[in-house]
Amino acid sequence: xxxxxxxxxxxxxxxxxxxxxxxxxxxxxxxxxxxxxxxxxxxxxxxxxxxxxxxxxxxxxxxxxxxxxxxxxxxxxxxxxxxxxxxxxxxxxxxxx
Amino acid sequence: xxxxxxxxxxxxxxxxxxxxxxxxxxxxxxxxxxxxxxxxxxxxxxxxxxxxxxxxxxxxxxxxxxxxxxxxxxxxxxxxxxxxxxxxxxxxxxxxxxxxxxxxxxxxxxxxxxxxxxxxxxxxxxxxxxxxxxxxxxxxxxxxxxxxxxxxxxxxxxxxxxxxxxxxxxxxxxxxxxxxxxxxxxxxxxxxxxxxxxxxxxxxxxxxxxxxxxxxxxxxxxxxxxxxxxxxxxxxxxxxxxxxxxxxxxxxxxxxxxxxxxxxxxxxxxxxxxxxxxxxxxxxxxx
Numbered sequence: 220x221x222x223x224x225x226x227x228x229x230x231x232x233x234x235x236x237x238x239x240x241x242x243x244x245x246x247x248x249x250x251x252x253x254x255x256x257x258x259x260x261x262x263x264x265x266x267x268x269x270x271x272x273x274x275x276x277x278x279x280x281x282x283x284x285x286x287x288x289x290x291x292x293x294x295x296x297x298x299x300x301x302x303x304x305x306x307x308x309x310x311x312x313x314x315x316x
Numbered sequence: 317x318x319x320x321x322x323x324x325x326x327x328x329x330x331x332x333x334x335x336x337x338x339x340x341x342x343x344x345x346x347x348x349x350x351x352x353x354x355x356x357x358x359x360x361x362x363x364x365x366x367x368x369x370x371x372x373x374x375x376x377x378x379x380x381x382x383x384x385x386x387x388x389x390x391x392x393x394x395x396x397x398x399x400x401x402x403x404x405x406x407x408x409x410x411x412x413x414x415x416x417x418x419x420x421x422x423x424x425x426x427x428x429x430x431x432x433x434x435x436x437x438x439x440x441x442x443x444x445x446x447x448x449x450x451x452x453x454x455x456x457x458x459x460x461x462x463x464x465x466x467x468x469x470x471x472x473x474x475x476x477x478x479x480x481x482x483x484x485x486x487x488x489x490x491x492x493x494x495x496x497x498x499x500x501x502x503x504x505x506x507x508x509x510x511x512x513x514x515x516x517x518x519x520x521x522x523x524x525x526x527x528x529x530x531x532x533x534x535x536x537x538x539x540x541x542x543x544x545x546x547x548x549x550x551x552x553x554x555x556x557x558x559x560x561x562x563x564x565x566x567x568x569x570x571x572x573x574x575x576x577x578x579x580x581x582x583x584x585x586x587x588x589x590x591x592x593x594x595x596x597x598x599x600x601x602x603x
Contacts, residue, residue, distance in 0.1 A: 229342070230349040230361045239345060268599060281591065284584050292373035296366050 242280075249276060264316040275316055279309035344583075350576035357570075368577035378578065380553065381561040382585075385537060388468075388557060392475050392536040397529060399476070400483025401521075405513070407488055418488075421481045429478075433545025436474040440546075447473075460547065464554035467547050471555055474542060479535065483528045490524035491517060526597035530590055537586055558582055 249272065253259065259271030270278070283305035290301035351368055353361040372378050407417045424432075442448040442459045447470075451458040460466040498516045507515070540559040543549065549556035549564075556564075562582065566575030 227359055229346045230353055230355070230359075232349060232352060232361075232363065235345075235349045235352060238348070268595060277591070281584070281588060285588070288369065288373055288581065288584070291366060291370045295370060298366065 245276060245280075249273060266316050268316070270316055272313070275312050278316060279305075279312045282308055282312065347576045347579050350572050351580055352573075354573045364573055368573045369581070371574055372577045372581060377553075377561065378581075381556055381558050384554075384556065385558045388471070388539070389533060389536045391472055392479075393529065393532055395472070395476055396480045396483050396532055397525070400480045400528065401487050401525075403480070403484045404487035404491055405517070407484070409492060418485070421484050421488075424478050424481050425485075427478075429541035430545050432474065432478050433542040436470060436477075436542070437546050440470045462551055464551055467551060467555050471543055471546060474546065475536065475539070478542070479532060483532065486524045486528045487521060490521045494520045522597065526593065529597075530593055533589060533593065534586060537589070 252272065259273060261269060261271050263269055268274075286305050286308060287298055287301050290298055290304070294301075352364055352366070354364045355361045403421075407421075408414055427435075439445045440448045440458075440460050442452055442461075448458055448460070457463075458466050460470045494517065498520075499512065502512045502516060538559055539557060540563065543555055543557060544560060544563075547555045549560045558578075559582075562575055562578050565571050565578060
């Protein structure tokens with residue numbers, strides 16, 4: 220049994236692997252950021268919530284998931300413009316929330 | 317004084333990280349992989365892209381199940397949280413009746429979910445069940461296998477019977493942990509029972525109520541076993557909630573791709589609501 224057989228039950232594909240690499244990269248980036256600038260950058264943003272940069276990443280990712288689902292539901296694929304909206308949303312969250 | 321930095325503590329967290337990885341992260345990754353593929357078994361997969369997600373978010377069947385699920389969860393929370401709080405307030409704090417009340421309250425929580433479904437199935441039968449027969453004797457036509465309203469009434473009643481105890485026990489634990497000094501101060505000030513509840517008990521119960529709401533929200537949003545045993549999702553699809561629809565898709569039809577996409581959307585909805593509840597509760601706490 221080789222390595223590909225061991226993981227075959229998980230049905231990996233390149234796009235899903237890249238998606239998880241992206242999530243892992245986000246977590247690593249946040250850890251490095253926290254190491255160099257500790258404290259999480261707490262802020263009272265426009266939603267009147269106390270958020271750290273970890274909270275802002277969570278809001279960005281969760282919000283992006285719903286933006287993409289709404290895009291699929293109302294406009295259908297492709298999702299490139301939806302992804303652009305998600306990036307703008309994440310920037311807005313990191314700047315103001 | 318210089319702060320000691322010791323990274324060895326991370327090794328103590330390692331077993332939990334591994335456990336979570338094996339029972340949550342790896343299965344979740346597999347579901348994500350399934351959600352973009354089609355399979356006919358034998359571990360052979362075909363790329364489907366975002367088709368299943370598109371199918372699910374535009375599916376009327378999914379919308380209906382989601383609406384039913386939201387209504388059910390809202391009803392359960394509206395009934396169980398205040399009822400649990402009232403029962404906890406009414407329970408004795410001292411004396412021999414404390415143990416009796418606690419055992420009685422804990423009993424429904426100890427019964428397996430499928431047994432709860434079977435019990436209420438028999439209890440609500442219109443011809444031989446105590447509940448069903450009693451309601452029919454009052455002149456109200458009641459048949460939960462035929463009428464959606466009767467089925468909903470039975471399911472809500474069953475859930476309230478099964479899970480209100482959890483809210484009671486959490487609230488009771490919160491109430492007995494309030495120091496006597498607060499009550500003594502209220503007595504000195506001549507506070508009425510409502511003022512004691514509003515300004516002492518309720519603020520002190522905020523954390524346990526948050527936990528109770530979160531637990532009941534997540535559990536009721538994922539309800540499956542009791543409803544399947546009681547109504548099987550019927551009559552028609554009247555009590556087909558998200559989890560039942562999901563199992564029908566995954567195991568009944570063996571549509572693993574659409575079921576995986578549905579699972580992820582389901583997961584995102586629970587994550588969103590849980591985050592909202594938690595954040596709002598913590599925001600009030602910060603004030």
